[in-house]
Amino acid sequence: MSLHVLPVPGLPEIDADSDLAELIAKAGTFEDGDILLVTSKIVSKAEGRLLHAADREAAIDAETVRVVARRGPARIVENRNGLVMAAAGVDASNTAPGTVLLLPEDPDASARALRARLQQLTGLRLAVIVTDTFGRPWRNGLTDVAIGAAGLAVLEDHRGRTDTHGNELALTVTATADELAAAGDLVKGKATGTPVAVVRGLAGLVTTEDGDGVRPLIRAAADDMFRLGTSEALRQAVTLRRTIRSFTAEPVDPAAVRRAVAAAVTAPAPHHTTPWRFVLLESAEVRTRLLDAMLAAWQRDLAELDGWDAAKIARRTARGNVLRDAPYLVVPCLVTEGSHAYPDARRAAAEREMFTVAIGAAVENLLVTLTGEGYGSAWVSSTMFCRDTVRTVLDLPDDWDPMGAVAVGRPAEPPRERPARTADAFIAVR
Template sequence: MTLEVLGVEGIPEIEAGADLGELIAKAGTYQDGDVLVVTSKIVSKAEGRLLRAADREAAIDAESVRLVARRGPVRIVENRNGFVMAAAGVDASNTAPGTVLLLPEDPDASARALRARLQQLTGRRLAVLVTDTFGRPWRNGLTDVAIGAAGLSALEDHRGRTDGYGNTLEQTVVATADELAAAADLVKGKTSGVPVAVVRGLGHLVTAEDGEGVRPLVRPSVDDMFRLGTSEALRQAVTLRRTVRSFTAEPVDPAAVRRAVAAAVTAPAPHHTTPWRFVLLESADTRVRLLDAMLDAWRRDLRELDGWDEARIARRTARGNVLRDAPYLVVPCLVTDGAHDYPDQRRAAAEREMFTVAAGAAVQNLLVALTGEGYGSAWVSSTMFCRATVREALDLPDGWDPMGAVAVGRPAEAPRARPERGAEAFIAVR
């Protein structure tokens, strides 16, 4: 078998309403059994899917039906065609400033229409694939995949066949359309200005009927082991969460912290209250002012203790450097509005403990969510030892009790491996 992959050159810039089939037909010479692989950008342009949008994020929202994952500004979403991809395919490259290009509304319908037009103009038996660039789970790098197909089966089912050793194939279903898309991109490329390629030598794959399109490539939710993955994702985030004491100078994205706070405030709390407040120290001046005031307070307190000379005080207060070196600080605070007022000390102390536990649950949510955003963190208890000083430095209400401080930033080094910790040592069964 001889296989050729040929770029189709000479296709002009595509405008809305262009007869794309005619332009492709004129640009090349085609044979029966050719598979034409067409970049979705020119299909979208011909179909008028160019949108003037100053806010690309709003365009992504409009094209998305489900958020799958988010890391900083990068969103992996499911679009209305069921494709799971970055930014719903909304593309600001190879288009004029101030505009974005959306994917074809129905890529299979686009492939069918383009195939019919090309076969009419060339008199050849052809197949058409419409492709776009996707990232892939578990692997770096991008590749083209089929998002629309006409005239060939997107999948080739090998189950039930035997291999060269006589073994029966049990699970092998080949994504033929995606293999062709990736092969064609070797001659199309991302910056070559060649939006169409011909794959020649696989005429046996070309069918008389348009076929099912790419729908068979989209894994049904019932078969998707990673569609939600909530328990797996949670366990992974909790496992990866470490106390990070060394950070890079890279600024922290305030939006990521706010998303982490949104996760934090889902923690359980007593009496239907919301006993948490999170003070975000985004100003370097504010961080320095707070930490200097805390340092002065610690020094005053330690000097009153027997045996604490200046060298020992310096060693003790140096532990706070993790806060001073971090590019971002969060001060979680406990508020006990809604707490029941008990006359006896035992019940009053238990009531306070209930609220304190709720604050700890919220901080744990915050730390895990920050890990999911790609940030390291260190929860340091220091503000609890000088609450009045912290309230004064940050101009906080009297009822806000600081519950430590969380240093946030990109870890300066990879965390050291740690042995897996099982549950049995911490369980008592009665």
């Protein structure tokens, strides 16, 4: 088998009045089974996707459905076709000053239309790939990839085949269309005015039907481990953190909780101390024993100290069911070892408050990290009202102060939408 990658030179400047397929057919010499690689810029120009815009940023905003990452003025975004790329593909190069080029509105439809017209003009069986230049995570440098395709399968699935040593391939799926796009870019170049190339020698890839286009190349959100940039992922984890009160029976991964605790203990603390301890209740028997003892203590206090009747006590203690229904509990504890002693009550109270703020910061880190792990949580204050009982049941040191309990598990249902909040109502500027 031999493979040839050939430029198609001599194309004129393309505009909205151009018959792009006819111009390509006249410029090149083609054979049955050729794969044409067409730069998206000339497709956009032929489709009238030229925009007179002094503000490129506004054009990017209009083409963006989701910001993936932002660093200074640079943005990686998702466009309406699901393509994740810099600046939504809005391009100010190779176009007149004061104008920008948008990507084709539907690159797959563009590829299908171009293929149909080229096959009509040439009488040959062809495939068409519309390409654009992408950067890539983990690697420097740009390469062309397929953003639209017709007449070939964009992926080749090797799973289930065996290699030369007889090993079964379990993960290998080749991005054929992207490999072809990158090969074509080697002869097209970025500044030579050669926007079309031909790959010859792979006629077996060319199909009778147009096929599914590039959609199979676009990773589903559920499978995308790198869906957001670092700061965007952090903001989303904070925004998505909700109090979850209903959990599935799916067991919680103890390693995920330990990762969350590792994040928790990076919180700020006074005097270079480490005032946090986290008791992980991984045994159902221990959870039940603790909650039964806490319930008895609450019932006694509400009856003897507050004078509540049985019905009122039952309503109040039912709030603790979120802990009983969760498959995993974490009891954060405050340890004030290293705190400063003050003779007056005012400064002693302030010292205690400093440590209390530190445990709050640690628990917030814990909750946000659990959200990033896909778990829901609810921080419930119950243990703070019966600390001696908790210390006795869990056999904790006397100087460990339980600061509530965190229920952890997979949410039984998606949380309700939270109305957007701005910071204005919570800010005072002096």
